Each structure stands twice: as C-alpha cells, then as structure tokens.
Amino acid sequence: MSESPQPLTDYIAAAPEPARAVLEHFHRRALALAPDAEEATSYGMPSLRYRGKSLVAVRITGSGYSVYPCSGTVVEKIGHLAEGLSMSKGAIRFSDAHPLSDDAFDALVAERMDEIDGRS
Template sequence: MSSVDAAIAKISSPSREAMQHVIDVARRLAPDAEDGMSYGMPALRVGGKPFVSVVAAAKHLSLFPFSPAAIDAVRADLAGHSLSKGTVRFTAEHPIPDDVLERLLQARLAEIDGTPEEDVLAGHPT
C-alpha cells in the first residue's frame, strides 16, 4: 500500500472516500505520479516535484496543490470553500466540484511541466 493510500485508509468515512476521490482524479490526470513526502505530508509527486496532497483535520479536509498559482487559476470557482495561499479546505458534504478539481490539478501539472505562469494563472495550461 502506498504512503498516500495508507494515510487515507486511517480516515473514517465519509471523509476517507472524499480524500480518495481527490487522489483518484490526480492519478488519472498524472498516471506516472509517484508516492512521496512533501512538507511532512504523504503526497503524489510528478517529475520529482510535489503535485498534490490531501490531509484530514478535525473539521475539514485540506487539499495542498503546492502552488498558489494553481489555486488562483480556479479561485473564482471555489466560492463557499475556505482558501489560503496554498490550501483548499473542503468536506465530504461540500467537496470540490470535479471540473474545478481537474482544472486546479491540471494547472499544477502545467506548472510542473514548465508552462508559462500567465497560462497557469489564466487556467489555460498548454
């Protein structure tokens, strides 16, 4: 079992399924992603760089795309979610919409791949 999967397995339902969904989408978008650690959290890594981590807190789940620019690319579509510079907070009852999640993760992948910052910020990775 991978470190990301092991961390998710420790979480109770329905949060576990919500976290697993994020990781499933990330793995679909980046099938070559590898398990690793980033900032002390189990994370998926692409090209040796942190891609995404999802962590459970007492009252919410946190998505870490390791990129303020990736969050900025979808910020307008995350109304109702608590955001910080590098975190999107959500719950199983109020998940990140799939289309927004995919765009956020695609923006991070574009950033890792070296897509120009203006394209990432515009939400149009090339």
C-alpha cells in the same frame, strides 16, 4: 524508522469513513490526470509527486479537508472554480457539506502539472 514507500495509500487506508471515500475519490482523479505520479511525502503530508516535484496533497482536517497544490500560485488561478469555499494562497478547504467540485480539483491538478512542465 523508515518511511513507507506508499505513504498516501497508507494514509487513505487508515482514514475513517466517510473521509476514506473522499480521499480515495480525489486520489483516483489525480492519478487519472497524472498516471505517472508517484506517492511521496511533501511538507510532512502524504502526497503525489509528478516529474520529481510535489503535485497535490489532500488531508483530513478538524473541520473537513484541505487540498494543497504544493504551489503558491495555483489556488489563485483556479479559485473562481471553488467559490464559496475557504481558500488561502496554498490551500482550498472543504467539507462533506460543502464539497470541492471535481472540476475545481481537476483544474487544480492540471494547473499544477502545467506549472511543473513549464507551461504556466
């Protein structure tokens, strides 16, 4: 079976509401920051790729959502913008009741882009 050329679009389309709206929101924000990003699969997750490297993935989890910057350093650098949310070295976990702010998401994507571009 071949991989879909649009794994992220397919994942979002299959998501139930209200999760679909959350995924669509962050997908649009990521593409606004990285308009040349392409859909890909990274670590088995539908994601966006920027300049050939994994940029970001947002997944539905049992307790809400997780955003993965596909880097072990980005969360630490922008974590102050996501205070109160559960974080690990490679993910920020959030829920509908405790959402990830647009500022935190944008900073995460921008920091990962800088890292890929060698500016971080």
